[in-house]
Amino acid sequence: MKNKGTLKRILKYAKPYRSSLVFAMIFALLYVVLNLTAPVLVGYAIDNIIEKNNVNFNEVAQLLLMVGVTVLACAVFQWLMGLCINTVSYGTVRDMRKDIFKKFNTVPLKYIDGHPHGDLISRMINDVDAVGDGLLQGITQLFSGLVMIICTLGFMIFINFYIALVVVIITPLSMFVAGFITKLSQKQFREQSKTQGEISSYIEEYIGQQKVVKAFGYEERSQEDFEEINARLLECGKKAQFYSSLANPSTRFVNGIVTAAVCTVGSVSAIQGTLSVGQISMFITYANQYTKPFNEVTGVIPQLQSALAGAARVFALLDEDNQLPDSENSIDMKECKGKIDIDGVNFSYVPEKPLITDFNLHVKPGQNVAIVGPTGCGKTTLINLLMRFYDVNSGDIKIDGTSIYDIKRNSLRSLYGMVLQESWLYNASIRDNIAYGKPDATLDEVKQAAKFAFIDHFIERLPDKYDTIITEDGANLSQGQKQLMCIARVMLCDPPMLILDEATSSIDTRTEIKIQRAFNKMMETRTSFIVAHRLSTIKEADIILVMKDGNIIEQGSHSELMEKKGFYFTLYNSQFAKTISN
Secondary structure (H helix, E strand, O other): OHHHHHHHHHHHHHHHHHHHHHHHHHHHHHHHHHHHHHHHHHHHHHHOEEEOOEEOHHHHHHHHHHHHHHHHHHHHHHHHHHHHHHHHHHHHHHHHHHHHHHHHHHOOHHHHHOOOHHHHHHHHHHHHHHHHHHHHHHHHHHHHHHHHHHHHHHHHHHHOHHHHHHHHHHOHHHHHHHHHHHHHHHHHHHHHHHHHHHHHHHHHHHHHOHHHHHHOOOHHHHHHHHHHHHHHHHHHHHHHHHHHHOHHHHHHHHHHHHHHHHHHHHHHHHHHOOOOHHHHHHHHHHHHHHHHHHHHHHHOHHHHHHHHHHHHHHHHHHOOOOOOOOOOOOEOOOOOOOOEEEEEEEEOOEOOEOOEEEEEEEEOOOOEEEEEOOOOOOHHHHHHHHOOOOOOOEEEEEEOOEEHHHEOHHHHHHOEEEEOOOOOOOOOEHHHHHOOOOOOOOHHHHHHHHHHOOOHHHHHOOOOHHHOEOOHHHOOOOHHHHHHHHHHHHHHHOOOEEEEEOOOOOOOHHHHHHHHHHHHHHOOOOEEEEEOOOHHHHOOOOEEEEEEOOEEEEEEOHHHHHHHOOHHHHHHHHHOHHHHHO
16 A cells, blocks of 8 residues: 555656657557457468468468558557656656755754765655666556557467466466565565665765774774675675565566467467467467566566655655745845844754753853853754754744844845855855855955955966866865855855854964954954854953853853853863962
């Protein structure tokens, strides 16, 4: 029943291409009819070869010419059928991938964070390919096979009812064998598809982090882990292929029995004079063609099983809940003063492990708020809540007195300029990367933003300057250069509020001082949130929030917190112990 539902959903994707599918069926029907006509013509030709020196050459020549035309027409219709099927198959695959990519943009961020990225990529690439290559083409093969069986059976009954009955009685044994083997292989193909996703995820992770792997000498351990997953894939793959490979030879064995029975009964009938030699030739050919579709169906069983398993994984992704839509009364907030109120917020990534409890914070317009604390205390989580990457479990966050849940997500996020510790660039020109948040920006505006971020001198030395193409994830740039470009990207957008999450962590000290001046100029009239581990960079902040275990345990200016000699005092001294001791 589960496979039946999966198949219906695949056919629903193929619905826009039903005209091509209908033409494919018509061409398949014509191909089958003409393919079955050829044995009749050959049989008549044989009957015109009566004995030595007694051959009707004119009749034989005409029949052979008709056979040639029939075979040529069969080839043309078979080609047209394949053309139509490819249109359906590739169109369906394209639409499925479009929906998956759209799904990535609509599921909550916690779904992307909670699943291996390699597995998600595998669903979009490998599993969708399995659907296109296996199931859709298999459906057509099933249709043409069914037509072949019905038409062949009709021809055989017309020639000799009793011999046709022998074929019909023996053939169901082939279907029973194929069905039994299918049940054995189905489970293994599902496990194979799942393990393929696992190994894709592992490979994607380790290729992307090769520097870390080599730096810590993890090559042997990673090789062992890979070989363990690969061994499981080998095992389930061998079992799946072994069980499925039994289907074709088993059905061919049954088909051999059918052919032997036809030859035996046909020979007896010929001796009795009820069949001619040409008719026996027709019957043997039709018996083989009647059983051939069973062989073809069992031959595509591995593809069908793999396709169904892949489709199930694809639809499991597409069936995930989307993020909650914006409310009907939500507004577009183009500008704001920057007054932030966080009232009684509770949040946890996992229900049984509370992270932020009864969090309260009130920020005045234009204030610079620094957030410090040990790893895992909730600094980045607070940023995620401000941007609505995650929704609070309870409580509320307001901007200028308006709840962020009454503001459209895109509008809310456009109020912030965000620079993360992990910089992200994509495969495009430097100009396109800087203008990512403002695609209509002029070249002069892009250059001005680059100057503010102190990256213009580097760009101007490149052969193509702002038209220089950046490779995937900025692999042809240093980490500091990538981060400076991300800073330029934010400066170009000129947002009313800023979020800086370790924004200068990969930049040298001299450049950091310059960038800090640029940030200070930007932050003069903007509400800013600064997540920092280097406490020297946030000494001038208006408010420093000291977080621990999801709660604010201290807050105030740098001098006020140092006078309290509390947790912040301890943190600060741990970073500057040598300076203080001197």
